Amino acid sequence: xxxxxxxxxxxxxxxxxxxxxxxxxxxxxxxxxxxxxxxxxxxxxxxxxxxxxxxxxxxxxxxxxxxxxxxxxxxxxxxxxxxxxxxxxxxxxxxxxxxxxxxxxxxxxxxxxxxxxxxxxxxxxxxxxxxxxxxxxxxxxxxxxxxxxxxxxxxxxxxxxxxxxxxxxxxxxxxxxxxxxxxxxxxxxxxxxxxxxxxxxxxxxxxxxxxxxxxxxxxxxxxxxxxxxxxxxxxxxxxxxxxxxxxxxxxxxxxxxxxxxxxxxxxxxxxxxxxxxxxxxxxxxxxxxxxxxxxxxxxxxxxxxxxxxxxxxxxxxxxxxxxxxxxxxxxxxxxxxxxxxxxxxxxxxxxxxxxxxxxxxxxxxxxxxxxxxxxxxxxxxxxxxxxxxxxxxxxxxxxxxxxxxxxxxxxxxxxxxxxxxxxxxxxxxxxxxxxxxxxxxxxxxxxxxxxxxxxxxxxxxxxxxxxxxxxxxxxxxxxxxxxxxxxxxxxxxxxxxxxxxxxxxxxxxxxxxxxxxxxxxxxxxxxxxxxxxxxxxxxxxxxxxxxxxxxxxxxxxxxxxxxxxxxxxxxxxxxxxxxxxxxxxxxxxxxxxxxxxxxxxxxxxxxxxxxxxxxxxxxxxxxxxxxxxxxxxxxxxxxxxxxxxxxxxxxxxxxxxxxxxxxxxxxxxxxxxxxxxxxxxxxxxx
Amino acid sequence: xxxxxxxxxxxxxxxxxxxxxxxxxxxxxxxxxxxxxxxxxxxxxxxxxxxxxxxxxxxxxxxxxxxxxxxxx
Numbered sequence: 001x002x003x004x005x006x007x008x009x010x011x012x013x014x015x016x017x018x019x020x021x022x023x024x025x026x027x028x029x030x031x032x033x034x035x036x037x038x039x040x041x042x043x044x045x046x047x048x049x050x051x052x053x054x055x056x057x058x059x060x061x062x063x064x065x066x067x068x069x070x071x072x073x074x075x076x077x078x079x080x081x082x083x084x085x086x087x088x089x090x091x092x093x094x095x096x097x098x099x100x101x102x103x104x105x106x107x108x109x110x111x112x113x114x115x116x117x118x119x120x121x122x123x124x125x126x127x128x129x130x131x132x133x134x135x136x137x138x139x140x141x142x143x144x145x146x147x148x149x150x151x152x153x154x155x156x157x158x159x160x161x162x163x164x165x166x167x168x169x170x171x172x173x174x175x176x177x178x179x180x181x182x183x184x185x186x187x188x189x190x191x192x193x194x195x196x197x198x199x200x201x202x203x204x205x206x207x208x209x210x211x212x213x214x215x216x217x218x219x220x221x222x223x224x225x226x227x228x229x230x231x232x233x234x235x236x237x238x239x240x241x242x243x244x245x246x247x248x249x250x251x252x253x254x255x256x257x258x259x260x261x262x263x264x265x266x267x268x269x270x271x272x273x274x275x276x277x278x279x280x281x282x283x284x285x286x287x288x289x290x291x292x293x294x295x296x297x298x299x300x301x302x303x304x305x306x307x308x309x310x311x312x313x314x315x316x317x318x319x320x321x322x323x324x325x326x327x328x329x330x331x332x333x334x335x336x337x338x339x340x341x342x343x344x345x346x347x348x349x350x351x352x353x354x355x356x357x358x359x360x361x362x363x364x365x366x367x368x369x370x371x372x373x374x375x376x377x378x379x380x381x382x383x384x385x386x387x388x389x390x391x392x393x394x395x396x397x398x399x400x401x402x403x404x405x406x407x408x409x410x411x412x413x414x415x416x417x418x419x420x421x422x423x424x425x426x427x428x429x430x431x432x433x434x435x436x437x438x439x440x441x442x443x444x445x446x447x448x449x450x451x452x453x454x455x456x457x458x459x460x461x462x463x464x465x466x467x468x469x470x471x472x473x474x475x476x477x478x479x480x481x482x483x484x485x486x487x488x489x490x491x492x493x494x495x496x497x498x499x500x501x502x503x504x505x506x507x508x509x510x511x512x513x514x515x516x517x518x519x520x521x522x523x524x525x526x527x528x529x530x531x532x533x534x535x536x537x538x539x540x541x542x543x544x545x546x547x548x549x550x551x552x553x554x555x556x557x558x559x560x561x562x563x564x565x566x567x568x569x570x571x572x573x574x575x576x577x578x579x580x581x582x583x584x585x586x587x588x589x590x591x592x593x594x595x596x597x598x599x600x601x602x603x604x605x606x607x608x609x610x611x612x613x614x615x616x617x618x619x620x621x622x623x624x625x626x627x628x629x630x631x632x633x634x635x636x637x638x639x640x641x642x643x644x645x646x647x648x649x650x651x652x653x654x655x656x657x658x659x660x661x662x663x664x665x666x667x668x669x670x671x672x673x674x675x676x677x678x679x680x681x682x683x684x685x686x
Numbered sequence: 687x688x689x690x691x692x693x694x695x696x697x698x699x700x701x702x703x704x705x706x707x708x709x710x711x712x713x714x715x716x717x718x719x720x721x722x723x724x725x726x727x728x729x730x731x732x733x734x735x736x737x738x739x740x741x742x743x744x745x746x747x748x749x750x751x752x753x754x755x756x757x758x759x
Contacts, residue, residue, distance in 0.1 A: 291710075344702060354711045
């Protein structure tokens with residue numbers, strides 16, 4: 001009972017501090033806004049009975065490229081449709097899912113720390129440290145941090161467990177989190193971290209490696225069927241990403257958002273149309289590095305001024321730094337070197353062109369050309385530094401005891417006070433350090449002095465409680481200030497269930513200005529996906545569009561394109577080259593069925609016509625006339641067209657990309673299977 | 687004695703600090719961060735209306751001036 005209270009009460013405190021976010025008074029922002037839009041669009045359509053593969057509302061129609069990179073197939077994400085069915089709106093359901101995922105990450109970190117430190121009290125402090133770091137607060141602006149961070153924490157937990165005990169349950173757990181890592185976002189960030197880990201681990205634990213490899217070999221040999229199933233599971237979980245890459249390789253889709261941010265118009269056009277899948281070194285390092293996003297000054301100072309909308313806020317409980325500072329004179333241990341070296345390598349990589357390491361990796365390892373926003377790697381520094389700090393605390397606390405003489409105790413207490421004084425002097429160099437940091441420092445000196453003096457003979461459980469207060473004192477103050485600063489952003493995102501309706505005419509003006517939640521970053525695209533209404537007919541530089549639409553938009557003045565594409569359907573007859581826009585349903589043409597992947601029309605023409613659907617053409621679109629496949633034409637450079645004879649006919653346009661809808665359904669089902677399978681095997685201790 | 691001293695954390699932390707200060711181009715980080723903040727927040731007075739103090743301080747303390755903006759952005 002007490003243990004449950006110890007784990008649940010910090011969650012309750014965290015929810016209380018972040019209540020305005022959790023209860024939906026402040027909407028999600030920045031990239032989380034995007035991910036919410038994608039999640040809402042996906043599950044809204046799934047509940048309508050359609051797996052969405054096409055976004056007809058933006059960029060004149062484009063593939064639903066984000067389907068493979070927003071954690072949509074994770075069993076935890078299925079909370080969203082379940083809550084929706086229970087009557088919760090999408091925005092609230094999405095926030096609940098994020099918060100649950102965050103707590104799952106914290107619990108994973110507890111288990112990982114317990115496995116590493118072999119001490120549940122220290123593991124509990126690590127759990128608190130992660131919960132009250134910036135990881136939780138940043139989920140409302142950069143949920144990607146959790147998408148890549150949470151499964152990575154659990155992966156390392158199962159890796160360690162499997163290294164110690166080669167059980168089927170541990171192997172399945174390891175496999176399951178590899179599957180999550182592959183299916184939730186680009187796996188390259190995790191691969192970078194794993195490379196850093198491997199590099200340092202091989203150096204430091206050379207003697208243990210042959211034994212691990214031998215155990216692994218014997219495990220594969222003994223459980224070859226299980227191993228084969230796990231391999232198949234990994235392939236199936238990777239299928240959504242592979243399906244998108246196949247579509248991308250087909251050449252119909254381009255990604256101007258990757259190439260146009262810092263290029264001249266000509267470079268932007270050439271690189272986009274050249275379909276260079278990887279990015280140039282300059283495109284990656286020009287923006288989004290960790291050096292660009294964080295500064296030492298803001299690790300300690302002005303933490304009460306953090307604005308909601310920064311997707312790169314980073315803070316750790318100040319007591320973690322204090323403990324690391326106190327450990328200066330401890331013996332150097334292998335684990336200290338492992339954790340700090342990992343942090344160093346990840347930090348250097350995420351600095352981009354400010355350190356030579358990234359340039360080296362970019363030149364020699366292929367996947368470094370396929371991801372940018374290197375500051376995402378910064379999220380891995382948070383658990384590593386917390387674990388490092390708690391490990392130092394564990395060693396510091398092991399010094400005390402009855403064996404120490406009076407002079408030794410005095411010496412230690414003197415050292416503790418001096419080191420705290422030095423840290424106080426260090427903090428004084430920063431502007432705007434919160435009072436809570438100084439209070440933490442003062443209490444820390446007093447608590448450790450009492451601990452080493454042996455005056456108060458508390459149980460270790462009590463000491464853990466005292467250290468827990470030291471750990472969360474300053475973060476509580478920061479989170480409270482952060483939530484207060486965010487209140488000015490109160491607004492409403494589309495969150496109600498929608499059945500999409502075909503609109504014959506696109507609007508000329510943006511539907512809302514309030515979609516600019518964060519005043520500097522427009523997120524209109526995802527607002528239209530959330531509400532499933534049409535955006536004005538323009539293309540811009542989105543992350544994904546079809547190559548013909550992009551090409552057309554690049555050499556057509558915006559107003560001409562907007563005037564033409566304003567109408568979704570235009571008709572031509574054989575005698576006149578002049579398009580006749582269709583402004584609404586009539587006896588001649590009406591909509592029989594519409595969803596995001598399909599448009600079915602009923603036509604009754606007096607003479608043969610060319611029906612042009614002003615939605616982007618790709619070779620994955622198919623056309624049917626009265627249920628029979630017919631040739632789909634690319635007309636007016638970028639759109640879909642079909643010849644229709646006179647008389648009554650049914651016309652259908654439908655989208656069939658590689659893999660169809662099955663890859664997504666399969667990925668979801670397989671992840672559920674592996675979750676339950678691994679949970680059962682662990683429960684049965686197999 | 688030397689082995690005992692070298693075997694302490696402080697030597698390792700010092701080594702890491704030395705490494706970080708020597709191989710990282712911190713000036714470039716400052717320029718990139720200045721550009722990022724200016725790109726988002728610059729309104730002619732180095733102020734963001736909601737948390738002006740932070741970024742005003744940042745830009746000032748890192749020597750980011752109108753001249754810097756003209757030269758670098």
